[in-house]
Amino acid sequence: MVAGGQFRPMKILIAVTEVAEVEDDFEIEGLGVAEQYLDYDLNEWDDYAIEEGVQLQEAGEDVEVVSVTIGPERSEETIRMGLAKGVDRAIRVWDDALEEREELGVETKADVLAAVVEDEAPDLVLTGVQSNDDAFGATGVALAEEIGFEWAAVVNTLDLDPGGSVASVHRELEGGVEELTDVELPAVLTIQTGINEPRYASLRGIRQAQSKEIAPKSLGDLGLDESVTESPITLTQLYEPETESDATVFEGSPDEEADQLADLLRETGVVEG
Amino acid sequence: MTVLAIAEHRRGELRDVSFELATAGRDLADATDGDLHLAVIGGAVEAFVDRLDREGVDVIHTIDEGEEFNHDVYVQAVEALYDEVEPDTLLMPNSVNGLDYAPAVANRLSLPLVTDAIDIEHDGGLAVTREKYGWPPAEGTDDTEVRAFDADIDESAVRSAVTGFQEVGGGDVDISEAEVLVSVGRGIEDEENIALIEALAETLDATLSSSRPIVDNGWLPKNRQVGQSGKQVTPEVYIAIGISGAVQHVAGMKGAETIVAINTDSNAPIYDLADYGIVDDLFEVVPALIEEFGGEPPEV
Ligand SMILES: Cc1cc2nc3c(=O)[nH]c(=O)nc-3n(C[C@H](O)[C@H](O)[C@H](O)COP(=O)(O)OP(=O)(O)OC[C@H]3O[C@@H](n4cnc5c(N)ncnc54)[C@H](O)[C@@H]3O)c2cc1C
Numbered sequence: 001m002v003a004g005g006q007f008r009p010m011k012i013l014i015a016v017t018e019v020a021e022v023e024d025d026f027e028i029e030g031l032g033v034a035e036q037y038l039d040y041d042l043n044e045w046d047d048y049a050i051e052e053g054v055q056l057q058e059a060g061e062d063v064e065v066v067s068v069t070i071g072p073e074r075s076e077e078t079i080r081m082g083l084a085k086g087v088d089r090a091i092r093v094w095d096d097a098l099e100e101r102e103e104l105g106v107e108t109k110a111d112v113l114a115a116v117v118e119d120e121a122p123d124l125v126l127t128g129v130q131s132n133d134d135a136f137g138a139t140g141v142a143l144a145e146e147i148g149f150e151w152a153a154v155v156n157t158l159d160l161d162p163g164g165s166v167a168s169v170h171r172e173l174e175g176g177v178e179e180l181t182d183v184e185l186p187a188v189l190t191i192q193t194g195i196n197e198p199r200y201a202s203l204r205g206i207r208q209a210q211s212k213e214i215a216p217k218s219l220g221d222l223g224l225d226e227s228v229t230e231s232p233i234t235l236t237q238l239y240e241p242e243t244e245s246d247a248t249v250f251e252g253s254p255d256e257e258a259d260q261l262a263d264l265l266r267e268t269g270v271v272e273g
Numbered sequence: 274m275t276v277l278a279i280a281e282h283r284r285g286e287l288r289d290v291s292f293e294l295a296t297a298g299r300d301l302a303d304a305t306d307g308d309l310h311l312a313v314i315g316g317a318v319e320a321f322v323d324r325l326d327r328e329g330v331d332v333i334h335t336i337d338e339g340e341e342f343n344h345d346v347y348v349q350a351v352e353a354l355y356d357e358v359e360p361d362t363l364l365m366p367n368s369v370n371g372l373d374y375a376p377a378v379a380n381r382l383s384l385p386l387v388t389d390a391i392d393i394e395h396d397g398g399l400a401v402t403r404e405k406y407g408w409p410p411a412e413g414t415d416d417t418e419v420r421a422f423d424a425d426i427d428e429s430a431v432r433s434a435v436t437g438f439q440e441v442g443g444g445d446v447d448i449s450e451a452e453v454l455v456s457v458g459r460g461i462e463d464e465e466n467i468a469l470i471e472a473l474a475e476t477l478d479a480t481l482s483s484s485r486p487i488v489d490n491g492w493l494p495k496n497r498q499v500g501q502s503g504k505q506v507t508p509e510v511y512i513a514i515g516i517s518g519a520v521q522h523v524a525g526m527k528g529a530e531t532i533v534a535i536n537t538d539s540n541a542p543i544y545d546l547a548d549y550g551i552v553d554d555l556f557e558v559v560p561a562l563i564e565e566f567g568g569e570p571p572e573v
Contacts, residue, residue: 024537024538024540025540105385106376106379106380106386107379107380107383107385107386110380129372135389136388136389137372137388137389138372138375138376138379138386138388139376140376141372141373141374141375141376141377142376142377142379142380142386144377145348145376145377145380145381146380150345150432150433151344151373151377151433152373152433153344153369153372153373154369154372154373168436170439171369171373172369172502173283173369173370173502174368174369174501174502175501175502175504175505176440176441176442176495176502176503176504177283177438177439177440177441178438178439178440178441179341179435179437179438180435180436180437180438180439181433181434181435181436182433182434182436183432183433184432184433190372193485193486193489194485194488194489197490197491231385232385233385233387236400243540243544243545244545245544245545245547245550247534247544247547247548247549247550248548248549248550249539249549249550249551249552250549250550250551254553254554254557254558254561255561257551257553257558257561258551258558258561258562258564258565259561259565261533261549261551261558261562261565262562262565262566264533264549265477265510268509268510268531270452270453270509270510271453271477271478271479271510271566272478
């Protein structure tokens with residue numbers, strides 16, 4: 001929201017991640033799902049974070065939007081999606097030491113992102129509420145604490161004057177209640193789905209994204225070493241929960257299935273006809 | 274081991290997750306003959322203590338600071354209490370507010386963090402997995418020690434302020450009143466296909482509801498959303514069509530009398546809950562069902 005007056009340059013850093021989606025039928029190999037059952041996509045929540053950042057850029061005069069991803073080379077595909085939607089440039093952090101971990105802990109991600117924040121000095125950091133694969137929901141807030149920024153989690157409305165020093169947000173609580181909160185900048189906001197309508201990348205955007213910078217960085221480039229990958233948490237087992245289903249499944253052709261369901265619905269007495 | 278669990282409240286009410294935390298905390302403390310400490314930070318602390326003062330709670334700490342949740346206050350208060358109580362395990366709710374302070378507390382105290390824990394076992398360390406509900410004793414006891422604690426909050430570190438609350442999802446329909454709900458999820462693929470589910474609802478004289486992505490996409494208004502951040506519903510019949518049954522969705526509809534699922538994926542978690550299911554394409558089954566009741570399915 002632009003309220004007129006003086007504009008101050010602003011930098012927005014958006015932490016985005018690719019996520020693994022598992023096919024309906026899959027197999028577990030060791031501590032993970034076997035690679036052939038995985039598809040990779042941009043994290044659903046991050047798509048909304050990107051849109052929010054790009055909208056602020058469009059509303060302001062001098063707003064730079066940079067994305068940062070911790071991920072292997074494969075993730076450049078999803079990083080480009082953000083660049084095609086209007087993100088100016090991207091940073092991708094990866095390292096053999098990160099590759100070796102089965103799962104990156106919250107503190108590892110927070111430490112790595114903190115080093116990027118130190119380099120970039122953004123006014124605002126946006127992340128998704130959670131990633132749809134790990135669903136930890138903790139990186140944004142841990143990062144904020146690490147770098148001494150203020151924060152708000154699960155934001156579904158953001159009002160920010162690009163010259164201003166306070167973001168007015170709604171936090172989406174349980175049961176259809178929203179909390180209205182003022183947050184001092186610099187801040188980290190974790191963005192909830194539904195906050196905006198993520199755009200589709202235009203052909204022009206996709207073309208332009210090809211020439212935008214994705215700067216690769218190792219831990220060493222960020223002044224970090226392998227010790228940031230250490231975690232007191234160890235993944236010991238991944239298993240598919242026994243299905244507890246005792247549902248009666250109607251079988252046959254769609255017509256036969258519908259027929260049986262119709263009988264059931266009539267029996268309950270709540271549906272007539 | 275000593276367990277410290279942090280209660281949750283909002284707008285003058287203690288939230289049920291506080292009791293789930295206390296139950297989990299008691300189990301964990303029992304495994305090692307340890308103590309369970311609870312903490313109430315802000316709000317109507319005395320009234321909350323009365324409700325939390327149950328058998329199995331050893332100490333309740335009260336920090337009378339502010340009316341509503343503020344993460345800057347909570348982080349400082351929990352840090353101070355942590356130094357005072359020196360617990361082995363800290364339990365915080367996996368709620369929207371929990372996610373707003375637990376990661377910061379863990380980072381500040383350099384403690385490992387696991388969110389969304391549904392089971393915690395002591396095995397020397399902690400093995401974290403599966404869900405537990407409920408709170409056994411119904412009567413209060415008065416042998417719990419209540420300690421007022423001065424967390425010495427640094428006000429200058431409080432850089433966010435709650436200015437109000439807002440109810441969303443009002444309007445003409447109240448899905449929580451409906452006897453029969455026909456609920457649509459992302460399996461519907463396109464906005465224009467919603468007409469199919471609408472036609473089914475109309476034919477059955479039922480009310481139309483949905484999972485969250487449908488509302489996020491703007492295909493249906495907020496007041497149709499079932500789930501954690503939408504409405505809780507308890508209809509006689511809930512027909513979930515193209516809905517996977519994510520925890521946040523299930524939180525809103527597990528109280529339905531009869532649950533019917535129509536979903537192509539027989540492994541979808543909705544089938545753990547469903548009483549009846551059709552593992553088939555909704556675009557085939559729904560038109561057939563509309564015809565069963567004498568309706569005319571729209572072309573989609
Ligand atoms: C803080 C927070 C709060 C949330 N609150 C809510 C909430 O209040 N309510 C809510 O619903 N969600 C909520 N969510 C989102 C939730 O995690 C899930 O993302 C969401 O419920 C998924 O919706 P869905 O089942 O419609 O979609 P999906 O999970 O994508 O499921 C679609 C299903 O359709 C099936 N399908 C596909 N095609 C067909 C076909 N042709 N025929 C039959 N079946 C088909 C698929 O097999 C799949 O199971 C929340 C998330 C967070 C983080």
